[in-house]
Amino acid sequence: MAKVVVVTSGKGGVGKTTTAAAFAAGLALRGYKTVVIDFDVGLRNLDLVMGCERRVVFDFINVINGDAKLNQALIKDKRNDNLYIFPTSQTRDKEALRRDGVERVLDELREDFDYIVCDSPAGIEHGAITALYFADSAVIVTNPEVSSVRDSDRIIGILASKSRRAERNQEPVSVQMLLTRYVPERVNRGEMLTVEDVKEILSIPLLGVIPESESVLRASNTGTPVVFDEDSPAGRAYMDAVARFLGEQRELRFVTPERKSLFRFIFGRA
Amino acid sequence: MRRLFEMLFPPRSESAAIARERLKIVLAHERVSRDGPDFLPALQQELLDVVSRYIEIRPDMLRINLDKSGETSLLEINVEIDGAKAKSATPDIAEAKSAIVAALEPAKSG
Numbered sequence: 001m002a003k004v005v006v007v008t009s010g011k012g013g014v015g016k017t018t019t020a021a022a023f024a025a026g027l028a029l030r031g032y033k034t035v036v037i038d039f040d041v042g043l044r045n046l047d048l049v050m051g052c053e054r055r056v057v058f059d060f061i062n063v064i065n066g067d068a069k070l071n072q073a074l075i076k077d078k079r080n081d082n083l084y085i086f087p088t089s090q091t092r093d094k095e096a097l098r099r100d101g102v103e104r105v106l107d108e109l110r111e112d113f114d115y116i117v118c119d120s121p122a123g124i125e126h127g128a129i130t131a132l133y134f135a136d137s138a139v140i141v142t143n144p145e146v147s148s149v150r151d152s153d154r155i156i157g158i159l160a161s162k163s164r165r166a167e168r169n170q171e172p173v174s175v176q177m178l179l180t181r182y183v184p185e186r187v188n189r190g191e192m193l194t195v196e197d198v199k200e201i202l203s204i205p206l207l208g209v210i211p212e213s214e215s216v217l218r219a220s221n222t223g224t225p226v227v228f229d230e231d232s233p234a235g236r237a238y239m240d241a242v243a244r245f246l247g248e249q250r251e252l253r254f255v256t257p258e259r260k261s262l263f264r265f266i267f268g269r270a
Numbered sequence: 271m272r273r274l275f276e277m278l279f280p281p282r283s284e285s286a287a288i289a290r291e292r293l294k295i296v297l298a299h300e301r302v303s304r305d306g307p308d309f310l311p312a313l314q315q316e317l318l319d320v321v322s323r324y325i326e327i328r329p330d331m332l333r334i335n336l337d338k339s340g341e342t343s344l345l346e347i348n349v350e351i352d353g354a355k356a357k358s359a360t361p362d363i364a365e366a367k368s369a370i371v372a373a374l375e376p377a378k379s380g
Contacts, residue, residue: 146293149293149297150297150300153300153301190284190286191286193290197289197290201290201294
């Protein structure tokens with residue numbers, strides 16, 4: 001049975017799309033047939049981050065409105081056979097995401113895929129609520145920063161009250177946190193909330209910690225999910241998070257300052 | 271010399287600790303008004319009105335919290351009065367305290 005996973009945060013700019021792309025690609029690398037859907041109608045960006053912007057013909061709204069078939073809109077990733085991208089519309093507004101239409105499309109996707117990853121828009125308006133409504137699991141992307149933590153708390157509350165599982169009194173959405181843009185050096189200097197602080201404040205299980213890393217910008221520059229960069233600390237941290245999501249035990253990595261070798265110090269580049 | 275020392279051993283910033291405390295307080299507030307029963311904000315306001323008759327307190331000095339664990343619910347009311355000024359009519363804080371307790375008494379039995 002396919003699982004619907006929403007990547008959400010409330011706050012914008014914390015790394016939702018980067019995470020949705022990396023997470024979906026990570027699940028595909030682990031052998032699961034995965035589709036990642038852009039729910040950010042009007043502000044399409046997943047296609048760019050996934051590097052398939054020139055292959056978009058039909059979109060999510062076309063399929064909801066019956067103007068295109070699902071297989072016409074799905075874009076198969078060129079790097080991994082298990083991975084598909086479902087882009088959204090750039091021209092419509094968020095209201096075009098009708099709940100019954102989304103439900104129909106998700107039900108159709110469930111037949112073919114193991115995981116359906118939904119990349120939520122920022123905010124707590126219609127688009128974000130629609131993205132989380134059908135979720136079985138949620139990945140809350142949080143930065144170690146006050147406004148992000150507060151908004152995460154808000155979205156956790158919404159998942160507990162407004163998701164379909166909540167409305168139907170089913171087993172609650174499984175909610176886990178992914179702490180991104182973590183800078184261990186600043187944490188050590190007392191300038192940044194620690195993993196433990198954020199875990200204690202939000203009191204939800206931790207899926208992983210992604211260190212702030214140059215490789216994330218490099219990945220989006222080139223339209224490659226960061227997990228395909230095997231040398232990148234962020235990419236490896238995402239793969240750890242995917243493994244934990246699949247129920248495996250993994251030690252936390254990249255949460256203590258990296259000791260720079262003299263070579264690295266001189267020649268830079270992490 | 272001092273600058274050199276600070277460059278080698280930067281002073282530890284405590285801003286993360288401040289962030290943690292601020293978040294804890296604001297989220298405790300927001301969770302009550304979000305998850306709690308509808309009457310909690312009104313109850314908080316009325317309690318504040320009663321207490322304010324005797325002591326000058328700011329709205330953030332009175333906090334209420336409803337905790338549910340299993341079968342039992344606990345309504346917790348915290349009023350911070352250290353440093354608060356008693357109203358001139360009741361100059362003594364201790365006197366004000368007992369006045370508030372008395373004022374809350376009917377609510378308890380009712």
